[in-house]
Amino acid sequence: MARRSEAIDTLQQRLQALEPVIQNICKVAGTPGISFAVSHNGQPIHRTSFGFGDLETKKPITGSTQFPIGTMAKTFTASAVGALVAEGRLKWDTPIKSIIPELQSTSVTVTENLTIVDLLSHRSGLGRSNLWWQGSDATLLLEKKDLLPYYNSLPLTGQFRADWGYSNWGYALAGEVIERVSGKTYAQYLEEKVYMPLGLNNTTVEPVNPSDALDLARPYAALDDASLYPMPQPPVNGSTIMAPALGGVSSADDLMAYSIALLQAFRCEAGLQTNNSSLAIKHGMQQLSGHIFTTKGLLEKSYAFGWYRTQLPNTVLGMGWNSIYVKRMPKIIPRTHVGPLIAHGGSLPGYHVSIALLPEINSSVVVCTNSIALGDVSGWVSMALLEALVDTPEPSDYLALATEAAGNAALNVKKFEEKLEATRKAGTATRSREEYIGRYRDEKRGWILDVRARDTAPSGLEVAFQGLDSQAWALSHYEHDTFSWLASREEQAKRGRMVTYPLVVDHFKLHFQMSDGESGKIDRLLWKHEAGAPVELQYFMKEG
Structure with a gap:
């Protein structure tokens, strides 16, 4: 027991030693506020927040500060689907057309055979078509009523169940499945089956009025010199077309509680630990297992339901596009075997968040930021914290990487x-x-x-x-x-x-x-x- 306590103390020291580095990463990349947390053995062991949620009022970021979570919403959608399956109201292989008769895609094969697994793992083979709905100046270009007509018009750009293609449309359609099967709105069902059972008091997909919200981080964009420009609040919520793909707000504390619940569900179903209480997350094994490869290689890289899976040691997918700004992405190299890394980021204009899970060692990392920076700060910070968790023998210089990325990001359009x-x-x-x-x-x-x-x-x-x-x-x-x-x-x-x-x-x-x-x-x-x-x-x- 004493040895285990010493190991935790040593881990906490490694995490604390990163705090000055993380503050400097925020500075060079242009991020006004950050909140992050780390869990180990099912318990939070490190929580820290720096900077401001509002530069004008100087309101500090805390663990309960709310951030729009962008594409991290996909994991909550998958958890809601798991609840429907656990209730016996949906099967993983139920044809979507039997729930949504209006489904008439551009491929007969897709129309007749599409299931919820295909939607949640991005393997429909249909086009991404993000420019149809995603506008500038916090404007959505389509309404929720447009979902089915536009989904039905998506061109076939890959092979059904053989080619992986990231699709916000697929998750939007999964949200429609949740509403039709449950008889409730997407927001109501998530509140009842996910948020409330986990005690996520700062998490919602209902519309949030920035002027009324008690602790909502204001969004910013980093300009070319890393100075900060205030942004309008993104409009994605439960009443909009893409809410199941990238809607909702949460906090670092809530996302940490959620990550621990996901790990518990996965580990219990995998036989890594016994279940001493009722699991709030249902079908965690299905949600976090790989369902299609995202790239070919010696070490596995695959996609689960709202999560990228990476076999370590390896470079990591799913935590931003930092790879386009640096010559070489770092490999996360554990000191000992730690099993797969399961991670995903989420971004909207003015925000970047990420969650990373290590089920085999029962650990997780959560990072929330309130800017679209020169590079993805949540990605750099997540990987730095992960290296501390797995005790990488030679940790990467993430400040140097973030600095390289910031310089290249500022020149990206010019190049x-x-x-x-x-x-x-x-x-x-x-x-x-x-x-x-x-x-x-x-x-x-x-x-x-x-x-x-x-x-x-x-x-x-x-x-x-x-x-x-x-x-x-x-x-x-x-x-x-x-x-x-x-x-x-x-x-x-x-x-x-x-x-x-x-x-x-x-x-x-x-x-x-x-x-x-x-x-x-x-x-x-x-x-x-x-x-x-x-x-x-x-x-x-x-x-x-």
């Missing part, structure tokens, strides 16, 4: 512009701007792109997604009849675009075309926004 310029055909001419102006509509979904005059834009034109002024971006001429709506990193950050994701060339190009060759009139616009989808499905036809 992307150079890439675009290098492939541009110089000296090509445009038509008069009046020939491009008009409304272009996706005929199947009714989604629109308005091309309008804008004297201050480099080309004299702008594009407004869904025709909304809040979604208007200046157009620059690229070549021939192709224009780009790429803006500077700082403009994108200030307007709430997720600048921490990989930039994709085709997302920013609009190709105007005509049906009768060079002599004809512009009558269509090609926006190749969906990788893997047939080009003919990505046209917008000009009205009038």
Whole structure:
């Protein structure tokens, strides 16, 4: 017993020694506040918060401060599904079509065979189509009523149950399953079956009014010099289209309690410990087991339900996109065998959070931050804490990595512009701007792109997604009849675009075309926004 106590003391010393490093990571990356916690043997052993939830009022971050959790919401959706299965109201292999008869996807195979397991493990083979619903300036471009029509229109971009493709749409549909099977709203069912049994008092997917919330961290974006810019509150909640994929708020204390409950459920079902009380989380083994490989390699990397699984020693998937900002990601190398690492991050404009689980040693890490920084601070901090947990023989220099990432993140769009310029055909001419102006509509979904005059834009034109002024971006001429709506990193950050994701060339190009060759009139616009989808499905036809 004394030896075990000494081991805990030593672990706590390693964790405490990281605190100055973590504060410096927040500083170089541009994060005003952070709250994190570590558990071991089913008990919290380290909790710390730094900085401010609101820079104007200087309100400090605490363990009970609420943060929107972004895609961490997927694990709560999976827990709610586990409760439905435990009640006998749903089976893992129940066809979704038997619950939602309106399901009529673009693939007969998917329509007839899709199950909740396929949705929760991202193996439907259907497109991601995030640009349909995700707008800037805290605006959602679709409503909840649009879910089924748009899901039914998703193109097949992979092989059903063979190809993994991360899909917010799949989790949105899983939320619809929860509502139809339970007869309650998504928010009500989560409150009854997950939040309340675990005593998660700071966790909800109901709408949160920032002016009324007692302890809600304010969102910020880090500008290129790591200074902070206040953001509007993200609108994703139980009444919106993507709530089961990235809705809700929670706190570090609540997420720690949740992580301990998940570990207990998994370990009891796996026979790693006996169950002395009723488990609040049902089907933990199913939720945390891998259901499809995310990449091929000697060591396993797979996806569970709302979680990435990584066999250590290995680089880690699922905690942000820091890999695009550094030359080499660190490997987490345990001193002894610790079993698989199960982790996931969550991000929205103004926030990054993450949870990491080590079921075999009954340990977890939770990190919450209130900025979209120059790199993912929650990812760096999570990995630093994990290395302390597994007593890595030669810990990585996470401050150096965060500093490298911050410098490259600030230059990310500029480097992307150079890439675009290098492939541009110089000296090509445009038509008069009046020939491009008009409304272009996706005929199947009714989604629109308005091309309008804008004297201050480099080309004299702008594009407004869904025709909304809040979604208007200046157009620059690229070549021939192709224009780009790429803006500077700082403009994108200030307007709430997720600048921490990989930039994709085709997302920013609009190709105007005509049906009768060079002599004809512009009558269509090609926006190749969906990788893997047939080009003919990505046209917008000009009205009038």
